[in-house]
Amino acid sequence: MKIVARTVEYIPGGSVSLPVHPNKALFEGEKPFPVLPSCEHFAGSEKLISKAMQMQQELGPVFDITCDCEDGAAAGTEAEHAQMVAKLIASDANKHQMMGVRIHDYTHPHWQKDVDILVPQIGEKVAYITLPKCTEAFQIQEMVDYIKSVAIAHNIRRVIPIHVLIETHGALREIWELAAIDWVQVLDFGMMDFVSGHNGAIPASCMRSPGQFDHALLYRAKSELVAAALANGVVPSHNVTLDLKNVQQTLDDASRARQEFGFLRMWSIYPTQIQAIVDAMKPDYQEVEDAGAILLSAQANDWGPIQHKGELHDRATYRYYWQLLQRAHVTGITMDEQAKSAFF
Structure with missing residues (x-):
């Protein structure tokens, strides 16, 4: 029939x-697989975030902007920084509603305050919340549960997508558990912290190409991340290119990440990297x-x-x-x- x-x-x-x-x-x-822009641009200060928003208007809605409340906030100004980020994301200038935020990690005393500040103000509008530096899956589960509780308390009923940074031995060890946590939409590879965590066993040269793709430990980590992400309906996102002004290097890195490993998204930390990533990863x-x-x-x-x-x-x-x-x-x-x- x-x-x-x-x-x-x-x-x-x-x-x-x-x-x-x-x-x-x-x-x-079925749970639909997330279809996201291939580029995620990080910006920490109000000036850089505003510049990224202007670029988004010029280039169109082809990349996300991640407002950094972790590395972007100076010690002692965490609350003020989070308020600034909330104001920008809530503003009319965020026309495409393609702005996310990275908060402090589980061990930092301010991570819950980040959530308390951000979610009530921008819970309906924020594109995602990125959670860094976990060492065990239960940490992310606890953070997600807290985000849910704050959202419910403020009558925010939508799913707020969660992006999880994989940058420690523990996170890689429990990556399949992390990928299966409710609301998780993206797994990001944090290469620099991951390399540093190997106490010199991986040379600094492997933070760049070709070592970042060819070294056995990094090859394994990236392959495992992509496999766990895709098996759980989650988007795998590749680390940055450290050579900020070499557009060709960014293009080459994004191409290898997409074609050889299956990454569907990549970080940008410099304006000229955005278009290179979009061009390399587009169908x-x-x-x-x-x-x-x-x-x-x-x-x-x-x-x-x-x-x-x-x-x-x-x-x-x-x-x-x-x-x-x-x-x-x-x-x-x-x-x-x-x-x-x-x-x-």
Whole structure:
């Protein structure tokens, strides 16, 4: 028996059969995989955050901004810094609502105060909250539970996405548990702290390329992070390029991270790195064209099997191409107008 993937809209005197959107046809009842911008730009001071917001207006909604309340806040000014960040995220200048925040780690006495300041003010608007330097999964679970409790206390009912930094031996050891925690959306690799934690066993040169990809311990760590993230429906995010002004190096690093390891996102810490990361991680244009054509044909065929360019396609390939088309959309790639109208 053929199951027809259509909805029926009832109108006076009859009914009209409407094409079903791929989200419903292909993923109904499942947790959707997050489709996020491929670049996450870090900024700590009010000046740098404001500059990043201006760049976001110029380039469009193709990258997230992470406001840093951890390294960005001077000792003794943590509360003032968090208030500044809350004000910027809540402002009308945050037009795309693509601003997240990194708070202090579990061992820092101010992490709960960060949550107390930020969540009541921007819980409805913040794109995500990043939790750094955990050494055991229970720490992140406790932090997430606290964020939930503060949100509920202030009548904030939405899921606030959580990003977890993997930068310690303990976090890597418990990475599968971390990836499975409720609300976790992204696993970030913190390379510099991870290398430092090896007490000189990994040379400093491996904080740069090619060592950051080729050294056995870093290869293992990155591979395990990506595997745990993807298996749990979580986005894997790659570390920064330390060479701030070498655009080609950023482009090369982002390309290796995407093509060789499967990372879907990467950090930026300097303005010129943003476009390089977006360019390196965006889908291939020919694949985007194929994705639009395949999905339009599939939708017209009630999401049953089709042929395209002499090849068979079914729900397995439809899922792949729908996720690819969504990534193309958030990257700003021009796509077929018919596909854009049908799916976005």
